Amino acid sequence: MRAYNFSAGPAVLPEPVLRQAAAEMLDWHGSGMSVMEMSHRGKEFMGIHAKAEADLRTLLAIPPSHKLLFLQGGAIAENAIIPMNLLGARKGADYVNTGEWSKKSIKEAKKYCTVNVAASAEDANFTYVPPQSRWKLDAGAAFVHCCTNETIGGVEYHWTPDTGDVPLVADMSSHILSRVVDVSKYGVIYGGAQKNIGPAGLTIVIVREDLLDRALPICPSAFHWKEQVEADSMLNTPPTYAIYIAGLVFEWLLAQGGVPAIEKRNVAKAKLLYDALDASAFYVSPVRKEDRSRMNVPFKLRDESLDGAFLKGAEERGMVQLKGHRAVGGMRASIYNAMPVEGVQALVDYLKDFEKQRG
Amino acid sequence: MRAYNFSAGPAVLPEPVLRQAAAEMLDWHGSGMSVMEMSHRGKEFMGIHAKAEADLRTLLAIPPSHKLLFLQGGAIAENAIIPMNLLGARKGADYVNTGEWSKKSIKEAKKYCTVNVAASAEDANFTYVPPQSRWKLDAGAAFVHCCTNETIGGVEYHWTPDTGDVPLVADMSSHILSRVVDVSKYGVIYGGAQKNIGPAGLTIVIVREDLLDRALPICPSAFHWKEQVEADSMLNTPPTYAIYIAGLVFEWLLAQGGVPAIEKRNVAKAKLLYDALDASAFYVSPVRKEDRSRMNVPFKLRDESLDGAFLKGAEERGMVQLKGHRAVGGMRASIYNAMPVEGVQALVDYLKDFEKQRG
Numbered sequence: 001m002r003a004y005n006f007s008a009g010p011a012v013l014p015e016p017v018l019r020q021a022a023a024e025m026l027d028w029h030g031s032g033m034s035v036m037e038m039s040h041r042g043k044e045f046m047g048i049h050a051k052a053e054a055d056l057r058t059l060l061a062i063p064p065s066h067k068l069l070f071l072q073g074g075a076i077a078e079n080a081i082i083p084m085n086l087l088g089a090r091k092g093a094d095y096v097n098t099g100e101w102s103k104k105s106i107k108e109a110k111k112y113c114t115v116n117v118a119a120s121a122e123d124a125n126f127t128y129v130p131p132q133s134r135w136k137l138d139a140g141a142a143f144v145h146c147c148t149n150e151t152i153g154g155v156e157y158h159w160t161p162d163t164g165d166v167p168l169v170a171d172m173s174s175h176i177l178s179r180v181v182d183v184s185k186y187g188v189i190y191g192g193a194q195k196n197i198g199p200a201g202l203t204i205v206i207v208r209e210d211l212l213d214r215a216l217p218i219c220p221s222a223f224h225w226k227e228q229v230e231a232d233s234m235l236n237t238p239p240t241y242a243i244y245i246a247g248l249v250f251e252w253l254l255a256q257g258g259v260p261a262i263e264k265r266n267v268a269k270a271k272l273l274y275d276a277l278d279a280s281a282f283y284v285s286p287v288r289k290e291d292r293s294r295m296n297v298p299f300k301l302r303d304e305s306l307d308g309a310f311l312k313g314a315e316e317r318g319m320v321q322l323k324g325h326r327a328v329g330g331m332r333a334s335i336y337n338a339m340p341v342e343g344v345q346a347l348v349d350y351l352k353d354f355e356k357q358r359g
Numbered sequence: 360m361r362a363y364n365f366s367a368g369p370a371v372l373p374e375p376v377l378r379q380a381a382a383e384m385l386d387w388h389g390s391g392m393s394v395m396e397m398s399h400r401g402k403e404f405m406g407i408h409a410k411a412e413a414d415l416r417t418l419l420a421i422p423p424s425h426k427l428l429f430l431q432g433g434a435i436a437e438n439a440i441i442p443m444n445l446l447g448a449r450k451g452a453d454y455v456n457t458g459e460w461s462k463k464s465i466k467e468a469k470k471y472c473t474v475n476v477a478a479s480a481e482d483a484n485f486t487y488v489p490p491q492s493r494w495k496l497d498a499g500a501a502f503v504h505c506c507t508n509e510t511i512g513g514v515e516y517h518w519t520p521d522t523g524d525v526p527l528v529a530d531m532s533s534h535i536l537s538r539v540v541d542v543s544k545y546g547v548i549y550g551g552a553q554k555n556i557g558p559a560g561l562t563i564v565i566v567r568e569d570l571l572d573r574a575l576p577i578c579p580s581a582f583h584w585k586e587q588v589e590a591d592s593m594l595n596t597p598p599t600y601a602i603y604i605a606g607l608v609f610e611w612l613l614a615q616g617g618v619p620a621i622e623k624r625n626v627a628k629a630k631l632l633y634d635a636l637d638a639s640a641f642y643v644s645p646v647r648k649e650d651r652s653r654m655n656v657p658f659k660l661r662d663e664s665l666d667g668a669f670l671k672g673a674e675e676r677g678m679v680q681l682k683g684h685r686a687v688g689g690m691r692a693s694i695y696n697a698m699p700v701e702g703v704q705a706l707v708d709y710l711k712d713f714e715k716q717r718g
Contacts (some may be wrong), residue, residue, distance in 0.1 A: 034372065036369060201560040201598030236435035242600070278517065
């Protein structure tokens, strides 16, 4: 039986995708091979790769000004790769600090440049997104970096920053494809695939073409965006099976009506869960209402001594991976695109039942 | 129907591994999740990860002095990561140039240090391994790098270099697990998984513990061996599904009798193919006999105008991906661990039949 899986990543995938992957495992479309076994330069995989790229371009409405790369290493690797690709002759970059993932980006960037923390929500334990009116940007910065959805803290930008001529760089790992985004407003969008796209080990990078000439000489070829653009993401062997699964997820998303349709569903799912949390004094949702993430919903039991019983009861009902990140404790329900509304409803029912029993 | 897949990588996997992966795709061991959907920090995946590590340590008889990492990026990324981790205060490293993969390593290392090419087989178009008596090593080098099996040229070290106190670093991507190796003789062994281990996107690094203190400050955390050792390869989200498949391959290998047993089979498979090539004037095997790779067998038709007909006829018999690498042309049969002897026999039969028809 399939569980309702609230993991923050790697995370739930659409069941039809998994069924198709299982059916095609030994022989993809009569090729006699699993996708895992295909040369990345053979006609079969080249077709899978091109289709996945085209479908993602369609889903995100990526304009021709922006290149799309399928790489490796996840957001943590990319945190180093970004300054290595974007600094050029500049010595500093602006970072907005909204939580654990921002902090990781800042720590890594300091290896390569001066980091100006343009704004920080640390004063309120990272429970909000600092409004742009409070950002102190440096006009000479190589770029402005923000994490537009903090997977651990559960805060999300519901607006697009305006950084003028300085390129805006966004880690969208945990909400990419969950909402309509105007890609043209960003210099770089990046993210690990293992939250809203597919298996861990695939990294998406979307980069405006005019930014491809700024790489430092120390940038490894495998992570050198311009070299990878010229090699069609195949300078090194790409994570072929992860790209195939991501491609199936893209097809599934298109069949759901694309990003505008899934966004509507995500708004409804998030409202269902936050309303239940807000309706009770037994649970606490720490994030400021305007900045709550639709994807990652951290919450606490007011009486933390009940955490163990809560998690055990959830597992008995087939709801798994609800334990919060060790950095913040409590609970976290990640409700990505592939989480059906039935899963959120089951959690809401359980929230009420548990409170009745133990409240 | 399954093809005989001679791809150089990504490459053929054991059929029982693919069958098990298909069967477990929607629900791994009653967890209600695909392995792809599991948090890398959950008890289910932690168990899969630990078992894969332990089995690989057993298969390669990795001594306690050496740490094992499951990372991302493949050998091309690692070519940059190695000098970033090993240079310390030294300014140069020795490289032995045996072909296309050595050249890629050298090109990348030059971003970080002075490269001394200690020996090169370029004088004979990379058809042999320069004997160590001809290596001109620098006693002050940070390390000595060699590629112990050149996937494209098809040359293989059948002996272990002795570099004294200077750490020996080997790219074993395309023959790791195909033969018994004394790991204790190496400072670092690395390789992409997509040839003899599992899906693309997983990189194996085996590093002697005393070498972990030499990283440059510019080394990205995701590729910083010491930080990854301390984080048990989980500083960033590992490529979880690729690790799971690799783990199934390790279990399959152990069931075959481990590396000594598979090596015997590989010796027999290679002999079968090389004997057939040597018995005919219609085909040419360019590599010096003592240095021929057991894994990658490049060969040419003396009349290259027949290449297209040869490949077409092979596909009609269910033998795919025999086309040689674009850098050298001709044909290449990669006969990794998972290629059954029946596949090699089918190729040998075809070599004879094609010669009869067209010779």
